[in-house]
Amino acid sequence: MKVQSNGHEHEFEAAYGLPEPLPKGESILWQGAPDFSDLAVRVFHLKKAAVYFLVLMFARGSYLYSSDEPALTVLAGILLVAALGLTAMAALGILAWLTARTTAYTLTDQRIVMRIGIVLTLTFNLPLKRIETAGLLLTGKGFGDIPLALSGGDRIGWLNLWPHARPWRLAKPEPMLRCIADAQALAAMLQKAWTEASGKTSVLVQTPRESGSANAAYCQTNALQ
Secondary structure, X not given: OOOEEEEOOHHHOOEOOEOOOOOOOOOEEEEEOXXXXXXXXXXXXXXXXXXXXXXXXXXXXXXXXXXXXXXXHHHHXXXXXXXXXXXXXXXXXXXXXXXXXXXXXXXXXXXXXXXXXXXXXXXXXXXXXXXXXXXXXXXXXXXXXXXXXXXXXXXXXXXXXXXXXXOOOOOOOOEEEEEEOOHHHXXXXXXXXXXXXXXXXXXXXXXXXXXXXXXXXXXXXXEOO
């Protein structure tokens, strides 16, 4: 199977998220995109950046104060770090917003289509029959990620996928539907569509999350030969 990647501007799409019309008889089951707020916090680490710059502000202020600098110098040092922090956080927020705005995930009864890219738009066409495993990572408040492992030698470059790639899978990158609202319902829909398309049954197996969190786990769907 050749994973198709097409560069298309959104206004030239045959339909939302699709570079060309679906074949006759194929139907769309679901369409969606990453949630901006969840993407900003979990993928672009906006909260961690805020904490980091707060620590820097405190450290800078403490250093200047302990050096017996004038109050205005201490305040200026703190405000400088604050300005740098706000600039960095604004950049991360804009990047997260653009990523969410330019991404479209589509699940049909035959494939998953991922339209991604801010500057260069790429469309990845993933037939369900060529998906070896699919997983579910629930992250709270109904949001979650769904990584997709492709069978055989099918491979997409990690840099072409990021941030729509499963973390730490560099040797064989896995496309991932990120920050999906009601991800559990989508995973169930995907499992049903995969079973019908492949003609195989499947089972859910718990595997630990890479980050080591005890409160989240991947539910991996494996074909039973």
